[in-house]
Amino acid sequence: MVGEGTVEAAGGQAVIAGWMDKHREMYRRATKHPFVLSIRGGTVDLSSFKRWLEQDYVFVRGFVPFVASVLLKASRESDDETDMETILGGMASLYEELSWFRTEAFKWGLPLLDIIPRRANQDYCRFLRSLEEPEADYTTTMVALWAIETVYQESFSLCLEDGSKTPPELMETCQRWGNAGFRGYCDSLRRIAERRLEMAQAGIQKNAEAAFERVLELEVSFWDMSSGSSPL
Numbered sequence: 001m002v003g004e005g006t007v008e009a010a011g012g013q014a015v016i017a018g019w020m021d022k023h024r025e026m027y028r029r030a031t032k033h034p035f036v037l038s039i040r041g042g043t044v045d046l047s048s049f050k051r052w053l054e055q056d057y058v059f060v061r062g063f064v065p066f067v068a069s070v071l072l073k074a075s076r077e078s079d080d081e082t083d084m085e086t087i088l089g090g091m092a093s094l095y096e097e098l099s100w101f102r103t104e105a106f107k108w109g110l111p112l113l114d115i116i117p118r119r120a121n122q123d124y125c126r127f128l129r130s131l132e133e134p135e136a137d138y139t140t141t142m143v144a145l146w147a148i149e150t151v152y153q154e155s156f157s158l159c160l161e162d163g164s165k166t167p168p169e170l171m172e173t174c175q176r177w178g179n180a181g182f183r184g185y186c187d188s189l190r191r192i193a194e195r196r197l198e199m200a201q202a203g204i205q206k207n208a209e210a211a212f213e214r215v216l217e218l219e220v221s222f223w224d225m226s227s228g229s230s231p232l
């Protein structure tokens, strides 16, 4: 599309578009999960929602150091100095996000203390730890950051669409990630990923695709865990 990013990114856009096509089913499972559809349909079991809230608080506490590691790689490895500021903006919002979790949990009578991370959460946080290592290249970690944020943006924006029956008490949660501002942040992450993929060697592109797939798998497992359809 004319004006859609620079010519350089065109190749990167084709790379991500190719992944979206190749991994279409996994992407659908991650962004239209029954748990999310049950929120949109107003049939979500509140004990599942509370389980998701507790587990996601643990996840976000593990997500912070991961975003910090991407910020560090952006400052050291990026060809474009604006990358660091884009990621810093996302990082800054996590400070407010953690206090939002505590307020929301209080509303539901959840203490948010001594939460036992369930298996899917442990697996996800272990994956994030692996991407924090110096060996994980900047392009791959940028793709993972974009994928992680975009799955939530697409999932929760479903719950805000006309015709959704999202319970009023869950609207704030859905707006947190479903809002247009967060969509804009995800689009800026995608543009960085596309630019980096365009300039990446084939080996890095393969590494990044594997990270994209792994994020989708881990998101599906996280939703499964939240809805109680997976072991502890």
Ligand SMILES: Cc1ncc(CN)c(N)n1
Residues within 6 Å of the ligand: 056, 059, 060, 063, 148, 149, 152, 219, 222
């Ligand atoms: C499991 C998960 N994935 C993504 C996000 C959005 N940062 C989140 N809060 N939790």
